[in-house]
Amino acid sequence: MFILLLVLNISCKRDPVVKDPEPPVYGIEFTVPANWPQPIYTFQNNPLTEDGFRLGRKLFYETRLSKDNTISCGSCHQQFAGFAHSAHTLSHGINGLLGTRNAPALSNLNWHPAFMWDGGVNHIEVQALVPINNPVEMNENITNVIAKLNADANYRILFKNAFGDTVITSQRMFKAMAQFMGMLTSSNSKYDKVMRNENGEEFSASEESGLTTFRQKCAVCHKEPLFSDFYYRNIGMAVSPVLNDSGRAHITGAGNDRFRFKVPSLRNVVVSWPYMHDGRCPSLDQAIDVHTSGNVVSPTLDPLLINGIPLTTQEKQNIISFLQTLTDHDFLSDPRLKNPN
Ligand code: HEC
Numbered sequence: 001m002f003i004l005l006l007v008l009n010i011s012c013k014r015d016p017v018v019k020d021p022e023p024p025v026y027g028i029e030f031t032v033p034a035n036w037p038q039p040i041y042t043f044q045n046n047p048l049t050e051d052g053f054r055l056g057r058k059l060f061y062e063t064r065l066s067k068d069n070t071i072s073c074g075s076c077h078q079q080f081a082g083f084a085h086s087a088h089t090l091s092h093g094i095n096g097l098l099g100t101r102n103a104p105a106l107s108n109l110n111w112h113p114a115f116m117w118d119g120g121v122n123h124i125e126v127q128a129l130v131p132i133n134n135p136v137e138m139n140e141n142i143t144n145v146i147a148k149l150n151a152d153a154n155y156r157i158l159f160k161n162a163f164g165d166t167v168i169t170s171q172r173m174f175k176a177m178a179q180f181m182g183m184l185t186s187s188n189s190k191y192d193k194v195m196r197n198e199n200g201e202e203f204s205a206s207e208e209s210g211l212t213t214f215r216q217k218c219a220v221c222h223k224e225p226l227f228s229d230f231y232y233r234n235i236g237m238a239v240s241p242v243l244n245d246s247g248r249a250h251i252t253g254a255g256n257d258r259f260r261f262k263v264p265s266l267r268n269v270v271v272s273w274p275y276m277h278d279g280r281c282p283s284l285d286q287a288i289d290v291h292t293s294g295n296v297v298s299p300t301l302d303p304l305l306i307n308g309i310p311l312t313t314q315e316k317q318n319i320i321s322f323l324q325t326l327t328d329h330d331f332l333s334d335p336r337l338k339n340p341n
């Protein structure tokens with residue numbers, strides 16, 4: 001009996017863990033900002049660790065996730081642009097191929113019940129597979145990705161640090177990436193500081209009246225504090241004859257979901273231009289205009305927008321001032337979220 005225990009003990013012993021050579025320790029911790037609702041994804045079956053986060057970050061910025069090793073997630077989701085694709089209406093993937101939708105800004109993903117403009121992905125741990133497989137994004141398959149990572153001794157060490165041994169699997173890869181994506185919390189904008197009464201931070205008169213109008217006319221859909229109700233809605237933009245994107249109906253096949261798109265969060269909206277699911281609006285001004293007038297009537301047009309949204313020029317100006325307070329400079333320059341490669 002004693003011998004058997006001894007044998008078991010030896011065989012269960014893990015190899016000594018090799019530390020990631022990168023020096024700083026961040027103290028990776030997920031906290032729910034005060035006065036926010038509870039997140040949907042809480043890392044319950046994917047314990048968040050410093051090493052898991054680091055591996056996820058490296059993978060997020062890894063061009064070997066694409067067929068010709070040129071495109072990473074970070075190519076289309078740039079930190080300075082709120083993790084949107086700055087200045088690109090439709091996303092550009094491998095070989096310069098054009099996608100059919102605008103890359104959304106990424107933040108506070110743990111609160112999203114589903115992902116993509118049409119909600120086609122319902123779990124943060126499978127999200128990464130979609131762009132990898134997409135022929136106009138990364139055009140790669142997961143078997144090749146795993147082989148490429150396995151060929152790199154450094155990755156074997158990083159997987160070992162994160163998961164206890166050097167085995168590289170897609171499941172581990174996606175869990176690590178979910179750790180990085182789940183840590184993209186943006187909760188330190190001027191708006192947040194004013195709401196928290198922090199450091200005597202105050203809105204200007206224009207920002208204050210912008211917020212008042214926003215709460216009357218926008219916040220039903222762009223619900224505080226995440227600035228989305230995560231529902232699918234048709235605001236009545238003309239359907240592009242080229243893209244002919246049916247939105248939510250693309251996933252559900254239901255006629256009454258046609259042209260409905262997920263309400264985007266407006267956090268960091270100033271830097272994440274251009275706007276809308278197809279990037280058709282280069283400025284905030286235009287993004288607001290498509291809500292206020294000329295809404296195309298169809299059976300799925302949101303009832304809230306049947307008469308557009310009446311706004312005076314001054315009100316619109318104030319709303320834009322308010323939207324500027326949603327820029328989170330700490331988030332946009334957080335060194336922990338930068339490309340480590
Ligand atoms: C070629 C550009 C491109 C690349 C590369 C890319 N994305 Fe995206 N991403 C997009 C576009 C476009 C969408 C919206 C797609 C849709 O709605 O159908 C999107 C959507 C997302 C979303 C959903 C956001 C939301 O608000 O619903 C997440 C999360 C995301 N991408 C993460 C990633 C990860 C992780 C990778 C790397 C494995 C990646 N992306 C690679 C362009 C890209």
Ligand code: HEC
Pocket residue numbers: 105214217218219220221222232233234235237261262263264265266269272274275276277278284287288291302304305309319
């Ligand atoms: C009926 C719900 C609804 C209301 C009310 C509403 N929006 Fe929107 N908003 C949406 C939807 C849905 C989209 C995405 C539409 C698309 O791409 O097809 C959107 C997109 C946007 C965008 C572009 C964001 C991006 O990242 O692409 C901005 C900016 C915006 N709205 C601001 C406002 C403002 C300001 C108001 C109030 C004047 C407002 N919205 C009222 C539903 C709404």
